[in-house]
Amino acid sequence: MDAAPLVLEAWHIAALVGAGCIGGFINVMAGGGSIITVPVMIFLGVPGPIANGTNRIAILAQNITAVSTFFRSGVSHFRLSLSLAACAIPGAVAGALVGATLNPEVFNTVLAVVMVAVLILMQTGGAKAVTAESTPPKNLLYGHLLMIAAGFWGGFIQIGMGFILMPILNRVMGLDLVTTNVHKVFIVGLYTLAALLVFATTSEIMWLVGGILAVGNSLGGYLGAKMTLKRGDVLIKRVLLVAITAMIIKLLFFT
Numbered sequence: 001m002d003a004a005p006l007v008l009e010a011w012h013i014a015a016l017v018g019a020g021c022i023g024g025f026i027n028v029m030a031g032g033g034s035i036i037t038v039p040v041m042i043f044l045g046v047p048g049p050i051a052n053g054t055n056r057i058a059i060l061a062q063n064i065t066a067v068s069t070f071f072r073s074g075v076s077h078f079r080l081s082l083s084l085a086a087c088a089i090p091g092a093v094a095g096a097l098v099g100a101t102l103n104p105e106v107f108n109t110v111l112a113v114v115m116v117a118v119l120i121l122m123q124t125g126g127a128k129a130v131t132a133e134s135t136p137p138k139n140l141l142y143g144h145l146l147m148i149a150a151g152f153w154g155g156f157i158q159i160g161m162g163f164i165l166m167p168i169l170n171r172v173m174g175l176d177l178v179t180t181n182v183h184k185v186f187i188v189g190l191y192t193l194a195a196l197l198v199f200a201t202t203s204e205i206m207w208l209v210g211g212i213l214a215v216g217n218s219l220g221g222y223l224g225a226k227m228t229l230k231r232g233d234v235l236i237k238r239v240l241l242v243a244i245t246a247m248i249i250k251l252l253f254f255t
Contacts, residue, residue, distance in 0.1 A: 012044055013212055020216020024062040027217075028185055028224025031162015034059070037213060038159065046206055052099060052157065053199030056192050057210030059158060062221035063189030069225035070182050077179065080137065081186035087144045088151030092191035095155025096198035143173040147187070154188065155195040161188060181228050185221070 019040040023033030034055055041051035070076055137143065146168045154161045162184060169180040199205055 008208070008212070015040055015044065016209065016212045017216035017219075020058050020062075020213040020218075021220040021223075022216075024058070024065075024217035024220025024222075025224040025227075026220070027059070027062060027162060027188075028066045028181065028221050029228060031164075031166065032160055033217075033220070034159040034161075037217070041209060041213070044209075046209060049099070050204050050206060053196070053203055054206045054210040055158060055213070056196040056199060057205070057207065058213040058217035060189060060192045060196060061214035062217035063185045063192065065218040065221040066185040066225040067189055069222050070185070070229070073225075073229055075178075075182055075229065077182060078186070081183050082190075084144060084147050084183060085187045085190035087147035088154065088187055088191040089194045091148040091151025091153075092155030092195045093198055095152040095157075096195040097155075097202070099156050099199075138174040139172050143168060146172065151191050154191055155198070158192075158195075178228055181225075185225070 019037050023037040025033070026036070027033035037058060038048075038051050038055050041054060042048055046054060067076075150161070150164050150168060153164055165184045165187065166177075166180055169175045169183055170177060175183065196205075
């Protein structure tokens with residue numbers, strides 16, 4: 001799909017950086033930041049399917065920044081993160097390959113239903129709290145199998161991916177929300193690289209637009225990682241609640 005050349009003016013750049021910063025912060029803290037960045041690109045004249053692929057540049061930059069921020073702060077679980085990401089990658093590649101066949105109306109309805117289910121799941125039974133010592137993960141087999149399906153969604157559209165990963169890591173595998181976010185940004189970063197390669201070889205990507213957006217996403221990702229470490233589970237749950245509720249309203253009433 002070929003897009004008309006997009007002439008970037010100063011306000012275009014400011015809009016991309018601003019949207020990226022907000023989206024990156026929300027993505028690292030909870031999820032759903034792409035519901036901001038993708039529409040902004042479309043508003044600026046980027047076709048929807050191309051915006052979907054271009055958005056992966058910013059997602060990759062944001063998660064690299066978040067992973068490095070967690071690592072410099074002494075928080076990392078690379079062994080488990082890598083094995084989970086390895087399961088997500090095949091699903092992400094498959095999802096990216098079929099992403100161009102997306103039916104917007106069906107997608108919006110399905111995503112809204114998923115968000116309602118996740119909202120109920122995250123608000124009932126209580127999320128696992130931060131403890132002085134890391135609690136060993138449970139249900140490793142189920143967690144890894146679910147990553148394959150989660151990866152498909154991430155490769156397919158990416159929007160709302162955090163809302164899918166967090167229940168798997170928090171509720172299924174029993175990880176506290178801070179540790180969940182540490183794993184989440186690593187997993188998303190790794191499978192996004194694979195999905196970006198698929199989009200780059202099968203469709204058009206606007207690299208300059210994606211690069212500008214990535215500046216904002218990286219800043220937002222850094223701030224999100226620092227706030228995760230500083231405020232922990234309480235702030236994550238609040239941001240998650242607001243982000244999911246806003247996405248449900250957007251999908252059901254403003255599409």
